[in-house]
Amino acid sequence: MYIQQRQGRVLETTAKHFMQQLAAGLQILRENNLIHRDLKPQNLLLSANDDNSVLKIGDFGFARSLQPRGPC
Structure with missing residues (x-):
């Protein structure tokens, strides 16, 4: 809706x-050994309808936990 309005x-x-906010969110997921598995525009939420709003990742219905990898 944000992009449509513009x-x-x-x-x-x-x-x-x-x-940058999306990358930070994905980094937090990775650090916690989680994958979203359903990233798409409909699952990216904004806290407000302006250019300075906070982006949030939503709908973790397909998310899964990963086994931590050992040192390579």
């Missing part, structure tokens, strides 16, 4: 802001 155009700085 006619499919998002400023590069805003996209960077959201992508």
Whole structure:
């Protein structure tokens, strides 16, 4: 809905802001040996409808725990 309201155009700085938050969220999942398995735009939620909102990963219905890897 956020992208639709902006006619499919998002400023590069805003996209960077959201992508950094997504990467941080995925890093936290990895550190906790979790995988989401269903990342798509519908599962990325925003705390507000503005350019400074917080991106959250939602719908962990397909998420799974991974076995920690030993040292390589």
